[in-house]
Amino acid sequence: MTQTLFKAYNEFLKKRYGRSASKETYENFIGYCRRGVMENGVKPILNPVNLYAFGCGISSAEAVDLLFEKAVADG
Structure with missing residues (x-):
């Protein structure tokens, strides 16, 4: 399950943020x-947006803002 979730989260991160998380970052986030x-400011809730925030050293709110900014820019 953990490997499947890691893979799914990285697919989301690549698609939405253009980056992926290392296995080490993922394990630390778990x-x-x-x-x-x-x-x-990083919510301890297991989801890819919070993983991105955790890995980048930004708050969950900033990660959500970036997600929406990219979505708007992509049309």
């Missing part, structure tokens, strides 16, 4: 979500 404490 641990972060298990702790369940929000840090630096």
Whole structure:
């Protein structure tokens, strides 16, 4: 399941953000979500947007904003 989820999240990240997450970042994010404490504005909720925020060092809100900006730019 973990490998399947990692692959699916990376497909989303590539398509929506043009980047992918390393296995190490993904594993660290899983641990972060298990702790369940929000840090630096990144929600500890397992989804690709929060994974992107975690990996880039931005807040979840900033990651959502980037997602919408790209969607608008792509038409």
